[in-house]
Amino acid sequence: MSRKTATGKPAKSRVRKSAPHPVSREDSKQASPGPQAVQQGVVWVTVDEDNHGQRLDNFLLAQLRGVPRSIIYRIVRKGEVRINKGRVKPDTRLVVGDQVRIPPVIRKEKVPQAAPGSRVQSVVEAAVVFENDQMLVVNKPSGIAVHGGSGLSFGLIEVLRSARPEARFLELVHRLDRDTSGLVMVAKKRSALRFLQDELRQRRIRKQYHALVAGDWPDKLNRVEEPLLRYEMPNGERRVRVDEAGKASLTTFRCLERYKGYSLVEASPITGRTHQIRVHSLCSGHPIAGDDKYMDDVSLKAFRAVGGQRLMLHARALEFSLPVTGEAVRFEAPYDDVFSHVLGRLEVRATGAD
Numbered sequence: 001m002s003r004k005t006a007t008g009k010p011a012k013s014r015v016r017k018s019a020p021h022p023v024s025r026e027d028s029k030q031a032s033p034g035p036q037a038v039q040q041g042v043v044w045v046t047v048d049e050d051n052h053g054q055r056l057d058n059f060l061l062a063q064l065r066g067v068p069r070s071i072i073y074r075i076v077r078k079g080e081v082r083i084n085k086g087r088v089k090p091d092t093r094l095v096v097g098d099q100v101r102i103p104p105v106i107r108k109e110k111v112p113q114a115a116p117g118s119r120v121q122s123v124v125e126a127a128v129v130f131e132n133d134q135m136l137v138v139n140k141p142s143g144i145a146v147h148g149g150s151g152l153s154f155g156l157i158e159v160l161r162s163a164r165p166e167a168r169f170l171e172l173v174h175r176l177d178r179d180t181s182g183l184v185m186v187a188k189k190r191s192a193l194r195f196l197q198d199e200l201r202q203r204r205i206r207k208q209y210h211a212l213v214a215g216d217w218p219d220k221l222n223r224v225e226e227p228l229l230r231y232e233m234p235n236g237e238r239r240v241r242v243d244e245a246g247k248a249s250l251t252t253f254r255c256l257e258r259y260k261g262y263s264l265v266e267a268s269p270i271t272g273r274t275h276q277i278r279v280h281s282l283c284s285g286h287p288i289a290g291d292d293k294y295m296d297d298v299s300l301k302a303f304r305a306v307g308g309q310r311l312m313l314h315a316r317a318l319e320f321s322l323p324v325t326g327e328a329v330r331f332e333a334p335y336d337d338v339f340s341h342v343l344g345r346l347e348v349r350a351t352g353a354d
Contacts, residue, residue: 057073115154183316226249
C-alpha cells in the first residue's frame with residue numbers, strides 16, 4: 001500500500017493532495033505501520049522455470065503470504081503490479097524471464113505457531129519412501145493431518161518444511177484424511193506439482209486403498225457409483241452423504257480377506273471426492289471399521305472391543321509416471337503396527353483361539 005505525503009492547508013487556497021509514491025526499502029525501515037504489521041519496499045522478482053505458466057494472482061499470493069486476495073487484486077487493478085514494466089491482469093500467465101514488480105504492501109505479522117518438534121520431524125522423515133529432485137512420496141502416519149489449520153498448529157507439509165529449511169518449494173499434490181494412513185505425494189518443484197495434478201485430473205494416477213469394513217463384503221459388489229454431496233453439521237463439522245444433487249463419484253472394490261464380522265477390501269477411487277471410500281462403503285451397508293463419523297455407535301463399540309483404536313483405512317499403493325522422466329513406478333506402503341495388530345486379532349479370533 002503506497003504512503004501519502006502529509007499536506008497542509010494554506011489560507012484561501014484549495015487543498016491539493018500529492019500523488020502517492022512507492023516506499024523504498026530505506027523508507028520502510030523508518031515507517032511505523034503498527035506492532036503487528038510489516039511493510040516492504042518495491043521489489044522486482046524474476047520468473048524462473050518453476051513459475052512458468054502460473055497465473056499472476058497465484059504467483060502474488062505465494063510471494064505475499066498473508067496478504068488477502070482482495071488486496072492482491074486491488075494492487076493489480078491499480079497498475080501497481082507490472083510485468084516487464086507493463087500493466088497486466090490477474091489472470092496473466094507468467095513466462096520464464098519476466099520481471100514482476102511487486103509494490104509495497106502491509107502485512108500483519110503472523111501469530112507465532114508451535115513449531116514441529118524434532119521427534120515428529122524424525123517420524124515424518126523416516127516415513128519418506130521415495131524422493132528425487134522433483135517429488136517425495138511419504139507413508140503418512142494415522143493421526144497426522146496433511147496440513148495445519150482447524151485448530152492444528154501443523155500437519156505433514158509443515159513438518160516437512162520445518163525439517164527441510166533449505167527447500168524452496170514443498171506442496172501437497174493431493175490429500176488424505178487425518179485418520180487415514182498411507183501414501184501421499186509432495187512436489188518439490190512447481191512444474192512437478194502441475195504435472196502430477198494434471199495426471200490426477202486425467203485419471204492417469206492409480207490409487208489403491210485397503211479398508212477393514214464391517215460385515216461380509218459380497219463378491220459381486222465390485223463397483224459403487226453414487227453421487228456425493230458435501231455438507232456441514234450444525235457444529236460446523238464437514239460431512240458427506242449420497243445425494244442426487246452431489247458430484248458423480250465412482251469407486252471399485254475387491255474383497256481380499258474375510259474375518260468374523262469384518263472384511264478386508266481393496267478400494268480404488270476413480271474419482272477423488274471428499275470421504276469417497278468411507279461414504280461409498282457406508283451406503284453399501286459396510287462402513288469402515290473405526291470410522292467415528294459414519295459408523296453407528298453400537299458397531300463402533302464392538303470394534304473397540306476387539307482392540308480397534310483407529311480408522312481402518314490405509315492408502316496402500318500408488319501407480320504413476322514420474323515427472324520429467326515419465327518412468328512408470330509403483331509404491332506400496334506397509335500397514336502400521338495398530339492396523340496390523342487389529343488384523344492379527346481378527347485372524348486369531350477366526351481360528352477360535354481368542
